Amino acid sequence: MLEPFGPNVVSTDGDLWKFHLRVTVPPLQGDVVHRTVWTETLHRSEILATRWIGAAAGKAAPSLRDGVYDLTVNVMSVAGFEKQYHQQLETGKKEKEDSTYFPPLGHHRLSLVESLFRVVTNLPIFVLFPAWLVRFCAHTVYTAYSELNQYMDELLAQEKADIRARQGTNNTTRAKGNLLTAVVESNNQQPGLKTSGPVSGPGGRTQLTDVEVKGNVFMFLLAGYDTTANTILFSAIILSLNPPIQDAVISEIQQVHREAVAAGRSDLSYDEDLPKFRYLLAFMYEVMRVFPIVIPITRLAVTDQDLVVDGTKHTLPAQTLTIVNNTAIHHDEANWPHPHIIEPRRWLTTNPNTFDPTNNTTTTNTTSPDDPQQPAETTIHQPTVTSARPGTTHRRGTFMTFNEGPRACPGRRFAQVEFVAFFSQLLRDHRLGLVDESTTARENLERQVRLLGGGSPVTLVPPVDVKVCLWAV
Incomplete structure (x- = not known):
């Protein structure tokens, strides 16, 4: 295909x-x-x-x-x-x-x-x-x-x-x-x-x-236009539908811009400022978890592969073609508590797979005592394909947007940089809104985005072309 x-x-x-x-x-x-x-x-x-x-x-x-x-x-x-x-x-x-x-x-x-x-x-x-x-x-x-x-x-x-x-x-x-x-x-x-x-x-x-x-x-051309673009599209829609998340994103963006101005820079720097966008990058990963952009991942068993499911061993014969269901993996309650809830703070904890977005009393060390919207950890615990140790990152095989193993996406960093640069500029002095902000329109849009796809056989695409605008903050 x-x-x-x-x-x-x-x-x-x-x-x-x-x-x-x-x-x-x-x-x-x-x-x-x-x-x-x-x-x-x-x-x-x-x-x-x-x-x-x-x-x-x-x-x-x-x-x-x-x-x-x-x-x-x-x-x-x-x-x-x-x-x-x-x-x-x-x-x-x-x-x-x-x-x-x-x-x-x-x-x-x-x-x-x-x-x-x-x-x-x-x-x-x-x-x-x-x-x-x-x-x-x-x-x-x-x-x-x-x-x-x-x-x-x-x-x-x-x-x-x-x-x-x-x-x-x-x-x-x-x-x-x-x-x-x-x-x-x-x-x-x-x-x-x-x-x-x-x-x-x-x-x-x-x-x-x-x-x-x-x-x-x-x-x-496809990778640069389709996968990153659709991640940005879903993210823009989610920001428009979730004011608290957009508030937190804007707060971090404005803080980074203030620090850049204090350092004598009118524009943000790749080397100096990109590492500061912890919450924004966490938001990117959470959107990709809920809306896995790459739908089918196929794998071929080169040799016989033994799988143990519920205590029973099953063997995949050599040359068996398998398809990984990313959506099911990303919405598995066993790996992601309350997976339907979009909560970027999952990725700012030492173990994203155990973070409960409904338990506000859980100590996760995800926010600064001085600013409740500002992550306190020095780095986002980004999903990697080299470590599956509990307490350091997500469990291996539970987040597949960038794939894993030797065939992991070589453009991951490219996508991260483009995503952060886009929103850090767009929301510098503005916030995203929908042209139709009525309750009915917002509820219909969220229902469509959650339940429908845009028809692409390769990637997950928003089902509707949303009309947006920017408002001064």
Whole structure:
């Protein structure tokens, strides 16, 4: 299902997966790329805020989905590809036309975001039917597919031209490269492109094929746009529906901004300020627990696997394909007391799996005596895949949003940085609200968000496109 354009780092297994991993993951990790994510997200969030503030002033209510999807696609494009895609900014200024932008203006029938959205929500069609048949049976879906394919062709062509230009002038400005550079240089169909070094693959392979290059570009566009974006969407809805949680988030954001100003900084710093957002990051994890964005996680038993359930041993034969039910795991009373209650403080305790959100007398050491909204612990006890010791983190296998083991999500830090930067800028001087704040509308929205999905076969998507606005605090 995840190969509409070719094999990639998510869809492959075994030695081939390791090969894809060695090519694609290094350019997306490290402080250099995360600082770019931080800076670009702050910039785009400021632009987005102007639209939502306008809604509060009586202008047409903006789409939460469209605004967030535009932002996350641009952040991935800049951080992963060092490109920006053309869109209409809300500052009254037209984006310039140069080699850092794609595609050429006026060149497409659908935007990159809309093409991605239509392809992702219709992925089963491409699993069941060949593209030529989709063209005649589901024309609008095929249009999105062909548009997205053209976007990626243009992106890759532009990168190949940039690489040749740099090689011709011995320009090493991007010596470490980015994701796009890495996959293009690993392509075995590009004569005249010098690679930065061989990466060994199965059977001695050192290069990605054409379809693998495009498959990985699609996957990282999807990961950057879909998973983080939907986490932000659910989080924005929950903040709008839960004033006490939003109060606590805003309190922490304002405190960090005050400390930055006192230190002589007008803008928040990735290095100095990101580690201070403990409650905001805890809120992110709690939203991902209640609304696990990645729905299906599949695993293949390489050898016979013994499982003990209620004292009885069961054996999964080798080559058995299993599907992990994330939603059931995250709502298991045995692991998460009162799992339906959204309480970020779970993640600020030494053992999130035993925190009872209904017991206000339980001593959890989650708040400061000086400020009841400010976490007292120096760091959030983030879920990890390396430790399952009681009292230090969640129990292994009870929080699967980022997966666990060797196939754990390599973009976890990327997502954390983008999430924190987005809300720290958006809620700096404002709070999120719904255009329709009536009791009936709020109750209906919460019921829909809790019970329904948006129809995506890969990720959990909000079932409705909420109209939001920002109010000054």
